[in-house]
Amino acid sequence: MPEEKLTFCRICEPLCGMIATVENGKLLGLRPDKQDPHSKGFHCTKGVAMEQIVNDPDRLTVPMRRVGGPGEFEPTTWEQALTDIAGRLGRLRAERGPSSLAIHEGNPPYFSYSAVFWAKGFQKALGTPWFYGINSEDGASRVAAYKILYGHCAHMAIPDIRRTEALLMLGANPWVSKGSFLHDPRIREHLTGITERGGRVFVVDPRRTQTAKTFEHVAINAGTDAWFLLSVLHVLIGEGLYDQAFVDRWTSGFDQWRTHVAAFSPEATQPRTGVAPETVREVARAIGRARAAVVYGRTGTCTTRFGTFTNVLQDFVNIITGNLQRPGGWVWAWSPVEIGPMSETMKLATYGSVRTRVDGLPDSFGFLPSSALATEILTPGEGQIRGMVMIGSNCVVTGPSGERLIKALGTLDTFVAIDLYMNETNKYADYLLPATTMYEREDIPLQFANRYVRPSIRVTEAVADAPGQCRQEWEILDDIAARMGLGGAYSYGIQRQLAKIGIRLRPRQLADLILRTGKGGDWFGLRRRGWSWRKLAERAPRGVVFHEYLPLAPLRKMIKTEGKKIPMTDPRILDELERLRSENAGPSVEEFPLRMIGLREMNSHNSWMHNSRRLMPDRRHQAFLINPVDAARAGLADGDDARITSRASSIQLVAAVSDEMIPGTIAVPHGWGHNGGWRRANAAGGATSNFLADEVEALSASTVLNGIPVRVTAVVARHDRLEREAPATAPA
Known part of the structure; x- marks a missing residue:
């Protein structure tokens, strides 16, 4: 008999409540939970499609050992696989040192608390400094900006959209992404609430996205957000639309910044940004005159040539207008658990504490950049990566320079992957663990x-x-560490020693401890209204909402820089300003006249959900968006095949001519171009857009994925191809 079980989705950040229909242990279906107090019945098509991923016949379900070339595997036993893996890693560690080993963690396992904690514990047990991840293709520059401005990045500020009067949003499309670096399944409702109460929402983007169509679209040339924000600051400061008392109390170096922004008038930046001066002034005045306002940016601004600097400038607008830790502004949210301090203690939230061996690129939130992997594997010397454990990642497709990484992976002495599928990256592994x-x-x-x-x-x-x-990932990592004689995958030596004598901490015990000792915890019975894991499971299986609106701690608790001042003239910020001033257009406009940005699709989530028939029906294909003017110049009609070429590589895709794009910019969906063990994903075709990327922003090690100089040329027009392929007319 089917039964229904309450649970929640962990595909992306809204974490929506779901009801699972299950029979004899098999997941039959998923639907949104209308009674969930957090998501209130919201869901997306990816959430309900997860049932097809769970039951996918292409899923890995047994350990696999490679017996030939890439992708050639045979089933094996856990005992054989784990014993051999532990032996291989142990020999490398003994012969070449712990720094010969590396870990890489992708997107899906980051949504599992046990995978996150035990992966870091596995790193500590191995003793390697090398922990790589997907942050360099997402939020590394945002993390760097937090650290530079506030002295920490463990607790990230978010936009208080439910109480703001003016929102300036850059490089974000929450109508599709559902928001990022903030958790709000009702984000559409809360954004439209701003305008319903008389406020304004400005969406800065080279594309008229689904979000931009709903609010006030500010069209901008790709990769020029920093110039735009400098012009907004110019107006705010020049017209006195800033909070002098707040600036005096909480910042240092403001007067120097006043002189810097003088050169960035809206008229001066317009040739770069394409934004009319009157539009800049209107945006700046709306922010400066609002009772509460906030600037929020995400992936589109994080992954540009000036990603960190752009994030700093976003915060500068929030700071000088006094909208820091103010209702409706840029705020540090109340948390029921002490996740910030815990992240710092466990070294999960770091910036620049570890740097890559060859190019000196910094870690961000504990992750080293994927862009460095190929170099670190191929470059000889002490600390060269010779063995790697990859957890739920596909960085050949999702990271930059995938073609070079393929060559590097083939040279590893040992490569182990823990995943749901055989993908374009782990097909080169020695073992695939389900x-x-x-x-x-x-x-x-x-x-x-x-x-x-x-x-x-x-x-x-x-x-x-x-x-x-x-x-589970944590079980696999813990078992490998134990077989290596390290005790287990624990972050602290005492835990590993206790594990050797049979005293082992399990994830739920750790989670319950963190929950019970937090602000929402029961302190082991001392706080009657507090919560434990057991109490939540029994009394609130749908969870609890602690506060309808965010309580705000005093700002002094959130700034950990020297003197409790926000350093507006940190040398790293000024260096980026100087780099921007001397910036040329990059590769010649004649050779690469267009700029490419990424495009997030409603039915895709990075690369790992492309094997669902609900999300990837046979009729679906990858196409890039191009403005009619640019299409005409390239000799392209809608549906024609085109070649997109950058300095790094070239790919071939179908053109979709659309006035959503401003002239001079194209948009390419990411995460496509499959040739792994997932048949539907492979059949969908397409190309890996990140092959076109070859640049890294040095301050945060973010891969430049937006604003890439490209050219577009026609290959064979589809109507010509169909005409050639049509059968000849039979003679009468």
């Missing part, structure tokens, strides 16, 4: 607890049985 999905494990969103618009917490048990021999 992982559970989110619905086959217990969970609690600890790592996201301090970024909720409405502070919440919940737990879930596994709602379905894992197919075949799938195991």
Whole structure:
């Protein structure tokens, strides 16, 4: 008999409540939970499509050992695989040192608290400094800006959109992405609430996105957000639309910045940005005159040539207008658990504490950049990566320079991957180890607890049985560490020593401890209204919302720089300003006249959900958007095949002619171009857009994925191809 179980989705950051229909341990379907106090019935097509990922016949369900070339595997046993893996890693560690080993963690496991904590514990047990991840293709520059301005990045500020009167949003499309670096499943409702109460929402983007169509679109040339923000600051300061008392109390170097922005009038920046001076002034005045205003940017601004500097400038607007830790402004959210201090203690939230061996690129939130992997594998010397454990990642497709990385992966002495599928990256591994999905494990969103618009917490048990021999990531890592004689995958030496004598801390015990000792915890019975894992599971299986609106701690608690001042003239910021001033247009406009940006699609989530028939029907294909003017210049009609060429590489795609794009910019969906063990994804065709990327922003090691100089040329027009392929008319 089918039964229904309460749970929640962990594909992306809204973390929506779901109801799973299960029979005999098999997940039959998913639907949104209308009674969930956090998401209130919201869901997206990806959320309900997850059932097809769980039950996908192409999933890895048994350990696999490579027996030939890339992608040639045969089943093996856990015992054989783990014993051999531990032996291989142990020999490398003994012969070449711990720094010969590296870990790489991708997007899906980051939404599992146990995978996150135990992956870091595995790193500590190995003793390697090398922990890589996907942050360099997402939010590394945002993390760097937090650290530079406020002295920490463990607790990230978010826009208080439910109380603001003016929102300036750059490089974000929450109508599709549902928001990022903030958790709000009702984000559409809350954004439209701004305009319903008389406020304004400005969406700065080279494309008229779904979000931009809903609000006030400010069209901008790709990769020029920093110039735009400098012109906004110019108006705010020049017209006195800033909070002098706040600036005097909380910042240093403001007077120097006053002189710097004098050169960036809206008229001076217009040739670069394409934004009319009157539009800049209107935006600046709306922000400066509002009772509460906030600037928010995401991936589109993080992954540009000046990603960190752009994030700093976004915060400068929030800071000088006094909208820092103010209702409706840029605020540090209340959290039911002490996730910030814990992240710092566990070295999960660091910036620049570790740098890559060859190019000296910094870590960001504990992740080293994917862009450095190929160089670190191929360059000889002490610390050269010879063995790697990859957890839920596909950086050949999702990172830059994938073609070079393919060559590097083939040279590794040992490569082990834990994943749901054989993909374009782990097909080069020696072993593929099958992982559970989110619905086959217990969970609690600890790592996201301090970024909720409405502070919440919940737990879930596994709602379905894992197919075949799938195991949780933490169990696999812990077992490998134990077989290596290291005790287990724990962050602290005392834990590893205790594990050697059979005293082992399990994820739920750690999570319960963190929950019970936080602001929302029961302190082991001392706080009657507080929560524990057991109490949540029994009394609030849908979770609890602690506050409808964010309580705000005193600002002094959130600034950890010397003297409790925000350093507006930190040397790193001034160096970026000088780099911007001397910036040329990059490769010649004649050779590469267009600029490419990424495009997030409603039915895609990075690269790992392309094997669902619901999300990837046979009729779906990858196409890039191009303005009619640019299409005409390239001799392209809608549906024609085109070649997109950058300094790094070239790809071939179908053109979709659209006036959503401003002239001079094209938009290419990311995460496509499959040739792994997923048949539907492979059949969908397409190309890997990140092959066109070859530049890294040095301050944060972010890959430049937006504003890439490209040219577009026609290959064979589709109507010509169809005409040639049509059968000849039979003679009468």
